[in-house]
Amino acid sequence: MFCDAAHQALEGVTVEDTVSVAARxxxxxxxxxxxxxxxxxxxxxxxxxxxxxxxxxxxxxxxSVFRRSTSAWEHHKxxxxxxxxxxxxxxxxxxxxMQGKPTPLSTLDEAAQTLxxxxxxxxxxxxxxxxxxx
Numbered sequence: 001m002f003c004d005a006a007h008q009a010l011e012g013v014t015v016e017d018t019v020s021v022a023a024r025x026x027x028x029x030x031x032x033x034x035x036x037x038x039x040x041x042x043x044x045x046x047x048x049x050x051x052x053x054x055x056x057x058x059x060x061x062x063x064s065v066f067r068r069s070t071s072a073w074e075h076h077k078x079x080x081x082x083x084x085x086x087x088x089x090x091x092x093x094x095x096x097x098m099q100g101k102p103t104p105l106s107t108l109d110e111a112a113q114t115l116x117x118x119x120x121x122x123x124x125x126x127x128x129x130x131x132x133x134x
Contacts, residue, residue: 001117001122001131009037021121 001023021032052067061080064073093103094127106114120131122123 001120001124001133002129003121003131005121005125016125019121019125 001021003019003021005019006015007016007020010017012068017036019032019034020029023030023032041059043056045056047054050068052065052070055064055066055073056062057064058081062075063078066073066074090105093105097103097105116133120133122133
């Protein structure tokens, strides 16, 4: 994976607010981009697979499916979220996990892999070169 990241505009913070990652997950090439200050404030997540594509558009409060065998997006509405709702749910799930309760977010192995990815991204951004993750 190769990561380029920088603090571009957000006032009051010193962390990266713009990130671009090019990675390989097995045979799949993956691109991640994050820009936390753009206008308009939109969140779009696109996942493209063998059978079609899934798109989540937080700013539109919907998720959509485009199956390879069809010719149009199939849209599904979601309930509006309060600004901090996802962060609160994440914190509550973490506390549940610390108490040994089941949590829908991830397994410990998945969390460890996420940490490896994030640390590798920081290493790549700081060193200016690709980093391999086991």
